[in-house]
Amino acid sequence: MTKKLWFQVGVGILLAILIIKYFMEISFIFAPVIIIIKAIILPLLLGGVLYYMTEPIQRFLENRKVPRWGSILIILAGLVVVLGIFISIIGPHVTKQVNNLVENAPTLSKKFDEVKSMFGELEDNLPPSLQGSIDSATNSIQKIAVNFGKWVVQFLQSFFQAIFLLVLVPFFFIFMLKDHEKFAPNIYNLFSGERREWVRKTLGDIDNVLRSYIQGQFLISAILASLILIGYMFLKLEYALLLAIFALFMNLVPFIGPWIAVTPALIIAYIQEPKLVIGVAIVTLIAQQIDSNLITPNVMGKSLDIHPLTVITIILAAGNIAGFVGIIVGVPVYAVLKVIVQNVYEQRRKIKQAATKNV
Numbered sequence: 001m002t003k004k005l006w007f008q009v010g011v012g013i014l015l016a017i018l019i020i021k022y023f024m025e026i027s028f029i030f031a032p033v034i035i036i037i038k039a040i041i042l043p044l045l046l047g048g049v050l051y052y053m054t055e056p057i058q059r060f061l062e063n064r065k066v067p068r069w070g071s072i073l074i075i076l077a078g079l080v081v082v083l084g085i086f087i088s089i090i091g092p093h094v095t096k097q098v099n100n101l102v103e104n105a106p107t108l109s110k111k112f113d114e115v116k117s118m119f120g121e122l123e124d125n126l127p128p129s130l131q132g133s134i135d136s137a138t139n140s141i142q143k144i145a146v147n148f149g150k151w152v153v154q155f156l157q158s159f160f161q162a163i164f165l166l167v168l169v170p171f172f173f174i175f176m177l178k179d180h181e182k183f184a185p186n187i188y189n190l191f192s193g194e195r196r197e198w199v200r201k202t203l204g205d206i207d208n209v210l211r212s213y214i215q216g217q218f219l220i221s222a223i224l225a226s227l228i229l230i231g232y233m234f235l236k237l238e239y240a241l242l243l244a245i246f247a248l249f250m251n252l253v254p255f256i257g258p259w260i261a262v263t264p265a266l267i268i269a270y271i272q273e274p275k276l277v278i279g280v281a282i283v284t285l286i287a288q289q290i291d292s293n294l295i296t297p298n299v300m301g302k303s304l305d306i307h308p309l310t311v312i313t314i315i316l317a318a319g320n321i322a323g324f325v326g327i328i329v330g331v332p333v334y335a336v337l338k339v340i341v342q343n344v345y346e347q348r349r350k351i352k353q354a355a356t357k358n359v
Helices: 005-025 027-062 068-103 105-123 126-189 192-233 239-248 257-272 276-299 308-357
Strands: none
Touching: 027 239, 027 276, 068 126, 105 192, 105 276, 126 192, 192 239, 192 257, 192 276, 192 308, 239 257, 257 276
């Protein structure tokens, strides 16, 4: 029985639970280590994202005989130029719309209260059973909104607390560009034989998954934000640029991100002119259809192969565990764990087949 896979997995799960339990009881011993990890995790993540976003450029330059340090300097200079252009072109418009939003905040709040009162009067004329359903749905939406607000606040607090550490981002980023080929060999060279090949393959699969997800998700989000910006500008929706930038970041969250992004647009559209809600809904629907039928299949393909229901479950669980950062990193972390489990299963299958042949 001890050789059965289900028994070994069960024992492994029990041991993991015991380790976590006793670790939590003596976690105060590891408090300094946890503080250090929290301090470097954000710069490390940002450095990793920048690396995967710019690695194709580095590969393109080095294939044309540009030396390693030359490619790094070109990439850094290019990022500075792009950032400068973005700030000089987009910055004034963003500042103007933010100022307008702040100035009009009391008016928007008043109109929003009027909308709530109108819906409240309509609700009073509905049957009791339907009112109960609406109240239940409203409470659920409010809970989701409160939790999301907490995630955003936690993210902003973490961001501003760690902003002075962002000087580490260029160091992580530069060393990843400089020595990224050395990372995997330094790990799998610790092993030998078939185990070494398995570790090498697993690390390669993890690298491919992260590359596909990060590059694909950022490209998809940028395209969707551009489509949304064009649509909102065509509708002459107020704060179109701010809403598109908000959509750019929200679209990084798979599946539920676009629906979060459209919520403030619908509210502003209704306050500005109720019929604009239809236009915003149509723009969102067109953008989502283009994404699901054209962009995502060609950019992401089946690189992750994760069911949508699994993605939603991961996002909700990760959000409750680690806040807004958990929402962002939950899916790629799950994808990495899935790759590891698949490779472990494949290796065990090969070992069993070899043992069967020897018998």
